[in-house]
Amino acid sequence: xxxxxxxxxxxxxxxxxxxxxxxxxxxxxxxxxxxxxxxxxxxxxxxxxxxxxxxxxxxxxxxxxxxxxxxxxxxxxxxxxxxxxxxxxxxxxxxxxxxxxxxxxxxxxxxxxxxxxxxxxxxxxxxxxxxxxxxxxxxxxxxxxxxxxxxxxxxxxxxxxxxxxxxxxxxxxxxxxxxxxxxxxxxxxxxxxxxxxxxxxxxxxxxxxxxxxxxxxxxxxxxxxxxxx
Numbered sequence: 001x002x003x004x005x006x007x008x009x010x011x012x013x014x015x016x017x018x019x020x021x022x023x024x025x026x027x028x029x030x031x032x033x034x035x036x037x038x039x040x041x042x043x044x045x046x047x048x049x050x051x052x053x054x055x056x057x058x059x060x061x062x063x064x065x066x067x068x069x070x071x072x073x074x075x076x077x078x079x080x081x082x083x084x085x086x087x088x089x090x091x092x093x094x095x096x097x098x099x100x101x102x103x104x105x106x107x108x109x110x111x112x113x114x115x116x117x118x119x120x121x122x123x124x125x126x127x128x129x130x131x132x133x134x135x136x137x138x139x140x141x142x143x144x145x146x147x148x149x150x151x152x153x154x155x156x157x158x159x160x161x162x163x164x165x166x167x168x169x170x171x172x173x174x175x176x177x178x179x180x181x182x183x184x185x186x187x188x189x190x191x192x193x194x195x196x197x198x199x200x201x202x203x204x205x206x207x208x209x210x211x212x213x214x215x216x217x218x219x220x221x222x223x224x225x226x227x228x229x
Contacts, residue, residue, distance in 0.1 A: 001177040003136045007201035009050045010108045016047040025130035043136040057198035060140035062113035063133045070116040072128030086190035140180045142195040158208040
């Protein structure tokens with residue numbers, strides 16, 4: 001499963017554009033609507049202005065990187081932004097996922113992750129570069145009832161379960177694209193920031209086209225998997 005497009009909201013799309021372009025070196029454009037559109041490999045990440053008077057939303061999302069470039073990615077990222085730490089560590093091993101990750105916040109406070117998934121192909125040559133941010137591979141969705149939202153997404157859209165499944169944390173998809181469904185109030189790792197539902201549109205590839213909306217989220221699956229332009 002691939003996340004083709006991710007549409008989020010922010011109080012300052014211009015600040016997001018400046019960060020992802022000037023600091024991370026990614027292709028960015030600003031649409032007539034003032035939305036910032038960022039190309040991250042095979043995914044388009046869009047930050048639109050929040051409604052007047054709206055609270056500042058905080059999201060969690062992750063970018064896949066080539067597994068062989070984890071050390072290079074850490075050096076590259078830490079020279080640009082502070083890495084998030086937990087218990088004195090700034091690099092985290094997930095044994096069940098056979099993956100390692102590093103985390104940072106963007107100017108809007110979103111909790112972003114670079115994740116090296118060691119079961120994926122690992123043959124990208126050269127030093128780490130912005131082009132090694134391969135895609136958005138995770139998007140966090142916050143639920144009042146995790147099993148109920150997971151059942152709805154599986155039933156309505158045919159999304160497959162993947163590894164984790166509990167009353168507070170479940171995953172749908174695969175290593176190329178995952179929806180991370182968490183209980184409202186559960187802290188986003190590796191921070192103490194509690195998860196809360198925020199408006200978002202997630203466009204996925206898939207064989208069964210469909211749409212599901214709840215809690216301000218809209219998840220769409222389309223059969224045409226060409227990269228948005």
